[in-house]
Amino acid sequence: MKLYKVKRGAVVESEGLFFELRGEHWDDLLNREFLAAFLARRIKKLSPVRKSPLDRADLLPPVGNQEVWAAGVTYYRSRTARMSESKSAGGGDFYDRVYAAERPELFFKATPHRVVGHGQAVRIRRDSHWNVPEPELALVVTAKGKIIGYTIGNDMSSRDIEGENPLYLPQAKVYAQSCGLGPGILVTDEPLPPSTEIKLEILRNANSAFSGFTALAQLKRDPATLVEFLFRDNEFPFGCFLLTGTGIVPPDSFTLQAKDEIRIWIDHIGTLVNTVR
Numbered sequence: 001m002k003l004y005k006v007k008r009g010a011v012v013e014s015e016g017l018f019f020e021l022r023g024e025h026w027d028d029l030l031n032r033e034f035l036a037a038f039l040a041r042r043i044k045k046l047s048p049v050r051k052s053p054l055d056r057a058d059l060l061p062p063v064g065n066q067e068v069w070a071a072g073v074t075y076y077r078s079r080t081a082r083m084s085e086s087k088s089a090g091g092g093d094f095y096d097r098v099y100a101a102e103r104p105e106l107f108f109k110a111t112p113h114r115v116v117g118h119g120q121a122v123r124i125r126r127d128s129h130w131n132v133p134e135p136e137l138a139l140v141v142t143a144k145g146k147i148i149g150y151t152i153g154n155d156m157s158s159r160d161i162e163g164e165n166p167l168y169l170p171q172a173k174v175y176a177q178s179c180g181l182g183p184g185i186l187v188t189d190e191p192l193p194p195s196t197e198i199k200l201e202i203l204r205n206a207n208s209a210f211s212g213f214t215a216l217a218q219l220k221r222d223p224a225t226l227v228e229f230l231f232r233d234n235e236f237p238f239g240c241f242l243l244t245g246t247g248i249v250p251p252d253s254f255t256l257q258a259k260d261e262i263r264i265w266i267d268h269i270g271t272l273v274n275t276v277r
Contacts, residue, residue, distance in 0.1 A: 001039055002270075003029065003149070004184035005117075007058035012039050013184070017048040026064040027238045030140060035148045036187045054118065054183055061117030061181050062140075062151055065238040068115060068179055069230060070136070070155055072105040073098045074221045074245030075214065094166075104221050106230055107169060109155065109243060110179035118183035121277040124256050125175055128158035131256045133180075133274075134246035135200040135264040137192070137216065139223055140185050142239045145231045147223060149187040152264050152272040153243040154180030180262075180274045181241065191223065192216060196267040200248045203261040210254055214247030221245070 002013040010021040010029060021029075021042060032038050053059050073079050079099040098105050116122055124131040138153035156179065162172035194217035201211040223244055230242055256262075260276040 001187045002184045003187050004053040005060040005062045006053050011053045012043050019043040019046045020049055030239045031142045036189055061115045062185050063112050063115050066240050068110040068241045070109040070243035071226050071245045075218050075247030077247045077249050115179045115181050116177050118272055122156050122180050122274045123177040123277055125158050128161050130160035131158050132250050133262045135198055135248050136243040136246050139242040141227055143236055149185040151181055151185045152266050154274055155243050182272050186269045199265040201263045210250045212248040218247045
């Protein structure tokens with residue numbers, strides 16, 4: 001079952017059919033501990049509508065008042081890339097130590113107004129010359145710390161800024177239109193299987209400029225453990241999104257350009273498409 005945010009409220013997709021929900025506040029939906037069961041009950045009383053929300057201009061990012069956070073160095077490929085880019089700044093060792101440590105790297109990524117949705121444009125920083133998307137599984141977490149669903153995250157990153165000095169991480173990660181989420185939320189009480197694949201393709205002038213894939217089996221950190229660390233001495237009254245890190249990193253010679261199209265596909269969830277401006 002999938003949940004989409006639209007201008008008129010919300011749309012539920014179930015078994016290929018689409019149902020409009022009226023009168024439900026998005027923040028309330030994302031804080032229902034048993035959201036899947038609630039949606040199943042609601043759509044039994046509704047008639048399906050004809051069009052998918054992906055065909056409509058009113059599809060919105062699946063975020064209300066939630067903060068977006070992220071976990072870093074959770075895949076071996078990410079560890080290797082971070083060590084390489086920060087070596088000249090003396091950071092080649094501690095990314096390896098973070099990868100092996102019990103405590104994960106967690107950092108703030110975006111407020112709602114910095115988030116864009118499916119079909120919308122992400123940005124690259126004007127003061128950066130080495131920019132990449134980071135395709136990530138995003139956890140949808142209630143205010144009580146329960147994972148109620150999953151979506152796709154596009155964690156835009158300025159690798160040269162972070163590599164110059166790891167203390168510049170917020171500038172490399174947090175800026176206007178730096179985070180893509182969507183297209184909707186896979187609502188389920190079950191964890192995704194380790195075989196779940198994540199794929200990235202970047203199109204430039206309609207041609208593939210880069211592609212890669214990984215699987216959740218390569219994720220070193222358990223999603224539930226990441227959430228537990230995030231909620232230690234912290235409160236999220238509207239719930240939150242937590243990006244779980246990337247296992248797909250383009251080569252050092254690659255950087256995004258304006259008008260590139262970023263396609264991120266995750267098993268069971270769908271495809272998030274963003275253009276670069």
